Amino acid sequence: MSQIGIRNLAATVTTSTSYKVWDAALSLWHSNVSSVKAATKTSYIASPIPHRRGCTRRPDCSRTHIQNHKEELKLEIQNSRQVVYAGVDPTATSLHVGHLLPLLCLLHFHIRGHQIIPLIGGATGLIGDPSGRSTERPLSEESVVEHNVHSLTTAIQRFFSRATEYARDRLQPSQTPLLQPDVRNNLEWTKDMGLLEFLRKIGIHSRINSMMGRESVRARLESQQGISFTEFTYQLLQSYDFLNLHETAGCNIQIGGSDQWGNIVAGIDLINRVNAASNSGGRNAKGFGIVTPLLTTATGEKFGKSAGNAVSLDETITNVFDFYQFFLRTPDADATRYLKMFTLLPMSRIDETFHMSKQRPEKRIAQRLLASEVTELVHGRDAVQRAEIATAILFDNDCKTIRAEEAVKALRGLPVFHAWDKADLFGIPLAKMATRLQITSSNSAARQLISAKGLYLNNQPVTDPNQTLSIRDLIDGRIVVLRVGKYKQAVVALSTHGVCTHGI
Structure with missing residues (x-):
């Protein structure tokens, strides 16, 4: 999947083949600063994502099973404060640039007054997500996962602190007071749950045919290695995360990479089934999923790698200079696209930069702007100054x-x-x-x-x-x-x- 899409699967599901899938454009990325300023005075969220940013996929309404519920979602966002979550499994001690799109989705909600929940998978990290893998993920030691959870908690808090300052410098302050990001660990609600309770509460609502149909499971079943019961049940744990946050925090929106699509669907399906089983009557709470692309470069390489290593958001792992250089070395074919995705710059500024870059490609105008913006987003303004000075002395003729x-x-x-x-x-x-x-x-x-x-x-x-x-x-x-x-x-x-x- 190459673009951000929103899928609302709140309809009743009868069989694994009869999902009613809706694509919608969530109001996350704004088309220009003036539209954001106008929107923040009257609503929680700005105008819909313009398709020219390359961040949304237009819904395919040519088939009868595809419906566009964009307006329904838009009204919910505009009329009430939403609770939104995105999960990160503690497979490492730090965040990396591959996490930026889901984090930026959360940021757009955060700076417009919504409650965001960055969720760290202290429980799911002990199991291992089979999504996007052809082999079994080795189980991590509990002490390693616990250490990673602690490190990621600090990293996420630091990211949103700096990113909020970055946003304040570029957008009109929200008229709605900002809420502190509520960083949580899903081990909180799973550590004391026994197997029997899990089967009675979650297993009873989970359908094997639907679980077998998930891409992450189907691909592994077709491989020589197959899939273990441990990894097979990962989607149940992630589904329970969504249900738990839905019931305890009023969370109706989950954000994840496109490889998480099946797990997000499973969570929304679970919410629907539990609500139906509880005879909720007039209860109309719905679940929504926001799917971000797993980025690749124009040449098809996976985004976020430098010399084979993941580019970390932690300065002690990837220093500020190397971080800045990673974005400065972005190919011309990707620079404008990344400016649209990874910055809060108005489209008019990005379009202007694009035309200037075409006229003088040797100046790498778009890349310099991209490197400066993303470095400030992640590391702060002082880090940009240090990176630019280091770049000048190492590469400029007039050093x-x-x-x-x-x-x-x-x-x-x-x-x-x-x-x-x-x-x-x-x-x-x-x-x-x-x-x-x-x-x-x-x-x-x-x-x-x-x-x-x-x-x-x-x-x-x-x-x-x-x-x-x-x-x-x-x-x-x-x-x-x-x-x-x-x-x-x-x-x-x-x-x-x-x-x-x-x-x-």
Whole structure:
């Protein structure tokens, strides 16, 4: 699935083949700032998502079993404060960029006064979600899951704190007081539930034919390995999450990636069956699902990987510079699409950036804006300044205009940064220096690079294989940059007790 869709499966379900599926466009992404400002004065949510953002899929109403209940959902959102949740299983200690779309969906609800519940799967994380996997997920130790839950709780709270500040700088404040995100752990309502209680409360309403028809289950049943009963019941636990939050917190909307579609359907189905069994009479509570795309790049690669590793939202795992660079290196074909999805910029600004980028692609205007916006969203404004300074000193031809103090502050702690004494820095051939800094494999390799104009000093090619470093080469009397190719570089700063000034 390539676009965000909303599916409301609140209708009575009779068999596994007779679901009434509705696609609708939820009011999440706004078309321009003025429309948001007008909407926040009169309602909880802004105008519907414009399809030109690439964030929604137009409902297919050509078949009789497809209906468009967009207006029904829109009215519910506009007329009452909603409770919305999205789940994250604790398979790691940190969030990564693949979580951004569901988090941004929650953010759009949050900044318009709705109650959001980021749900961490302390229980489901012990089971393992089979969605999108061809093999059994190894069971995690309870202590590992508990540690990850604690880390993710802190990470989610930090994300919404910074993201809310980011939103305040770009949108008119909501007329509705903002509620604190209610971070929860689904172990709270499952740890004391016994098997018999689970079977009587949840199992009685769950139909095997529907469970077998879920894509995540069907794909595994067709594989050689098959699927264990443990993973088979994962959808029941996620369904119970939705039911529990529906009953205890009034939650009617679940957000998840498109691979979670089957589990979201199962939760809405469970809500319907429990409501019907309880003879709720006039009760009209309905469940809705918001499905976000599992993003890929224009070349078909999975979004969110850098050199095979997930790009973390935790600065201690993926430093701010690398995070900024990940978005700065976005291909031209993806940059505008990501600006629409990952930022709160008005469409007019994005369209303007798109046209400027087409006229001067070498300036990477869209990528620079994207990197700046997403870095501020996740890490704050100060982090953007540090990342931009680090980028300038490592890649810009006019890096000599940068102040050494700012550069050291921006680069300190990065693998490319080194502090040397005078004796280690001056008089040494640049070829040998590059080898000591491990950006070349040997002195001879460095000399060959110099002959081919492939070694750069302060982003200018070195032409003399015997050149040594002098005080005149230092940027602002303290730092020097050596680079091989585009992305292999090292920055050396004189240790503070050996700082030089020009003219010494």
